[in-house]
Structures are given as C-alpha cells and as structure tokens.
Amino acid sequence: MQKWEQIQGVYIHTPFCLQKCLYCDFASYAGADTxxxxxxxxxxxxxxMMRSNEVTIADQATLYFGGGTPSLLSEKLLAKLVEALQKNGCWLQPAEATIEVNPGTADLDKLRFFKDLGFDRISFGVQSLNDAELRAVGxxxxxxxxxxxxxxxEKAGFTRVSADLIYGLPEQSLQTLKxxxxxxxxxxxxxxxxxxxxxEKNTPLAGMLDKGKVELPDxxxxxxxxxxxxxxLEAQGLHRYEISxxxxSGQESRHNLVYWHYLPYLSFGSSACSFNGSQRFTATDSVTDYIESIQSGKSCGGFEDLTKEMQLSEYLFMGLRTTxxxxLIETEQRFGCDVMLEFGVELEKFIRGNLVFCDIEHRRMRLTEQGMRFSNEIFEIFVK
Ligand code: SF4
Structure with a gap:
C-alpha cells in the first residue's frame, strides 16, 4: 500500500483556552466548565471509536494533541483520550506524539505526566519572550x-521541545525579537x-488597530x-525546512510533514479536519453541536470531494512550502501529471526570476529562499 493510501497522522483538537488571545480567530473558547x-x-x-475503523492507520502514524490548549484538560481526561486512541488502533508505535502546551498552564508534575502518558514532544506556545509584547496581545x-x-x-525528560514565536507584534522591535x-x-x-x-477580521486586535489603540511595526x-x-536561526544551526x-537536522516535526507531503490524516474533535487522499471531512466548530451530534449518533461534520485538479494543486502548494x-516523479505516479508540461509556461517567469528552482537531474522542484517570500503569488498558478 502506498503511503498516500493510509493514515499517517492522527490529530485531536481541544477547543478550550483559559483566555482568548487578542489576535486569535481559531476555534477555541474561554471559560468552559469541567x-x-x-x-x-x-x-x-x-x-x-466510530470513525477509526473506517480507515487504515499506518503503524507509525504520528499523534498530535493541538488546540486550543490541550494542556488545560485534566490528567484524567487526557488519559481517557490516550486510552481511546490506543484501544482503537490509533496510537500503536507512534513515530512522534506531540502535545501543545501553553506555558501558563505548565508545571513539572503535569509535564512528567505527559511524558508518562507517552508523549515524546512538546510544542510550547511562547510567541514572545518580552512581557510588554505578551501583555499587548493578551x-x-x-x-x-x-x-x-x-x-x-527538559527536567521531565523531554528531548524534543519546540516553541511558536510571532514577529510583527505590537510593542515589538527588531532588538526585542532578537x-x-x-x-x-x-x-x-x-x-x-x-x-x-x-x-484576522473580527478579533479584538483588529478592532484596537482600527481605533488606533495599538500600533504595529511598519x-x-x-x-x-x-x-x-x-x-x-540559520546561524544557530536551525535550518529552515518549511516556510515558517x-x-x-532530525528535529523536524514529522506530524506537520504529513500535512505538507499531502498524506492522509485523521482528526477528531470539533472543527477538526481529516483528509483521506480524495476527500476532506470537517467537523462543526460549535462545541455544543459537536457533542450533541456525537451523542445522537449523527455525523458531526461534512465531506468535501476533492477533484483530481484540486488534489494536485493542494499537493503542489503544500509540498512547495517545504524547502x-x-x-516530480512521485507527483507523476500519484496524480499522473508532468508538472513541467502542465504548468511550465506559467512557471517559466518564476524560474527565470530565481523564485523557483527546478532540478531536472534529480527531478525535484522547490522555491528558492527569495521565492518563499512570494509563495502566495507563485501558488496562484496551480489553482486553475
Ligand atoms: S492560546 Fe492559542 S488557541 Fe488559545 S486563544 Fe491563544 S492563540 Fe488562540
């Protein structure tokens, strides 16, 4: 079975946060009770239990608990989720099991508990290490x-730790970012x-900007x-392997590579999105609707059939996000498409402008460092 025919990554969504950050438009809610x-x-x-037996899950499928704030769930609830995944063949010998943690919800006992549960990677939502910037975005x-x-x-035994960081924040300067x-x-x-x-529209930060209450770096x-x-980061030995x-080397997120390589993944929870190679399933983003539909045995979301053209263009712009x-051979095997024949005319100006590099000998195509800055413009050519 080809790797694009079986589930390579499993995602669990937790839609709860202690407090909404001012820039956030994710499907996450503050103030949920126990x-x-x-x-x-x-x-x-x-x-x-209902959906996992509809698909074939690779033995080493990656696991990712994201949100929202998964670290807000009690130990009992997290253990319940892990047990359900294990019992239903979704957590066999994961190639990687990540949990997102908000630093404001972490303590040593909790982190040790995550390790004991089987997580081997933590992704901290740090965003900035400057208090004025952190306050400015809530x-x-x-x-x-x-x-x-x-x-x-590290004390809890994690050797794989990642952090998210944002640039362009209110109050931020080049020096504070550095x-x-x-x-x-x-x-x-x-x-x-x-x-x-x-x-993002309709976030508190957008409103504050409109009213001139905050300023962003120019x-x-x-x-x-x-x-x-x-x-x-390059000078510190952290190489760029995807646009952001x-x-x-060796510490790349295998779970995120599943998305960028356009491989099938299975997701559970409200607003979670799954992909089986030709269809996308998206669950409702309302927590109440989600709970009610599952309790009454109904589907919690809808399927979207992806045409071959849509699959090809998504595959191309996901893959070209990676460095x-x-x-090109795999593209032909998977979609029956010779990229240079199909898009050669449109690609030509980007290749001449040194934004796209086509390695004919090794049959690979990638964006150059300069091209990464203009990725959205380049990706437009794949949407027919
Ligand atoms: S913690 Fe993350 S998901 Fe929650 S509100 Fe902040 S940015 Fe959004």
Missing amino acids: ETMEKYVDAVCSEI RIHTANEALDAITMA TSLQNLTAAGLQHLSVYGLTI EDCQLAMYELVQEY NYAV VGID
Whole structure:
C-alpha cells in the first residue's frame, strides 16, 4: 500500500483556552466548565471509536494533541483520550506524539505526566519572550514562565521541545525579537515555528488597530524581522525546512510533514479536519453541536470531494512550502501529471526570476529562499 493510501497522522483538537488571545480567530473558547470538558472528551472518545475503523492507520502514524490548549484538560481526561486512541488502533508505535502546551498552564508534575502518558514532544506556545509584547496581545503567561516551562520540560525528560514565536507584534522591535530568539536558542530549543502576525477580521486586535489603540511595526521593520529570523536561526544551526519552521537536522516535526507531503490524516474533535487522499471531512466548530451530534449518533461534520485538479494543486502548494520541495516523479505516479508540461509556461517567469528552482537531474522542484517570500503569488498558478 502506498503511503498516500493510509493514515499517517492522527490529530485531536481541544477547543478550550483559559483566555482568548487578542489576535486569535481559531476555534477555541474561554471559560468552559469541567462538565463541558468532560462531555467533550466523552464525545471525542466516541468519535474515535466510530470513525477509526473506517480507515487504515499506518503503524507509525504520528499523534498530535493541538488546540486550543490541550494542556488545560485534566490528567484524567487526557488519559481517557490516550486510552481511546490506543484501544482503537490509533496510537500503536507512534513515530512522534506531540502535545501543545501553553506555558501558563505548565508545571513539572503535569509535564512528567505527559511524558508518562507517552508523549515524546512538546510544542510550547511562547510567541514572545518580552512581557510588554505578551501583555499587548493578551497572552496568559510571562516571558519567565515560558522559559521556566522549557526548563521543566527538559527536567521531565523531554528531548524534543519546540516553541511558536510571532514577529510583527505590537510593542515589538527588531532588538526585542532578537532577544526572544537568542533566549529561546540559549534555552536549547531545537525546533521553532515562527509566524508573522496576521490581523484576522473580527478579533479584538483588529478592532484596537482600527481605533488606533495599538500600533504595529511598519512594513520595513516587518521585512527586517522576517530576514532576521532566517539569518539568526540559520546561524544557530536551525535550518529552515518549511516556510515558517526551523529545526536542527532530525528535529523536524514529522506530524506537520504529513500535512505538507499531502498524506492522509485523521482528526477528531470539533472543527477538526481529516483528509483521506480524495476527500476532506470537517467537523462543526460549535462545541455544543459537536457533542450533541456525537451523542445522537449523527455525523458531526461534512465531506468535501476533492477533484483530481484540486488534489494536485493542494499537493503542489503544500509540498512547495517545504524547502526540499516536491519530487516530480512521485507527483507523476500519484496524480499522473508532468508538472513541467502542465504548468511550465506559467512557471517559466518564476524560474527565470530565481523564485523557483527546478532540478531536472534529480527531478525535484522547490522555491528558492527569495521565492518563499512570494509563495502566495507563485501558488496562484496551480489553482486553475
Ligand atoms: S492560546 Fe492559542 S488557541 Fe488559545 S486563544 Fe491563544 S492563540 Fe488562540
């Protein structure tokens, strides 16, 4: 069986947070009580039981608990989820099992518990190591708490620890960004996901910007920040392996590579999205609707059939997010498409402009470093 015919990654969504960050438009909610969390976890366990036997799951499928804030769930609820995954063949010998942790919810006992449960990788939502920046976007933790959480994770026995960082934050300067990067690499992190702040409509931050209550770094400064991230992390031995992701070799997130390689994955929980190679299933983002539909045995979401053209274009722009790019032979095997024949005319100007590199000898295509900055413009050619 080809790897694109069986589930390579399993995701569990936790839609709860202690407090909503001002920039966040994810499907996550603050203020849920214990009863709601219990009902939600029961529903996810039932969904695991109902849907896992419809697919073939690879022995070493990766596991990822994301959110929201999975670390907000009690030990009892997390153990219940892990048990349901194990009993239903979704957690065999995972190649990697990651849990996202908000540093404001971490303590040593909890982190040790995650390790005992079988997680071998932690992804901390740090975002910044500057208190003024953290406050400006409503994060629940301080810079020191984030650094303490990283130290505690090591004490708890985690050797694979990642952090998310944002550039372009209110109050942020090139220097404070550099300090955050320095402190994170000095703390021994071998994986970082670094995103530019995007202002999503209808978030409190968008409203504050409209009213002139906050200011963002100007465009030149944001470009300098983008360049600083790459230069600094490369110099520290964290190579860029995807548009927003950097790692010491061997520390790349295998779970995220499942998405970028356009391989099938199975997800459980509200708003979670699954992909079986030709269809996408998206669950409702309402926690109440999700619980009710599972309790009454109904489907908690809808399927979208992806045409061959849609699959090909998604495969191309997901694969080209990685610095190794795509294998043109595999593309032909999987989709029956010769990329250069199909898109050669449109690609030509990007190849001439040194934004796309086509390695004819090794039959690979990738974006150049310059091309990564203009990825959205390049990806448009694949959407027919
Ligand atoms: S912790 Fe993450 S998911 Fe929760 S509100 Fe903040 S950014 Fe959103």
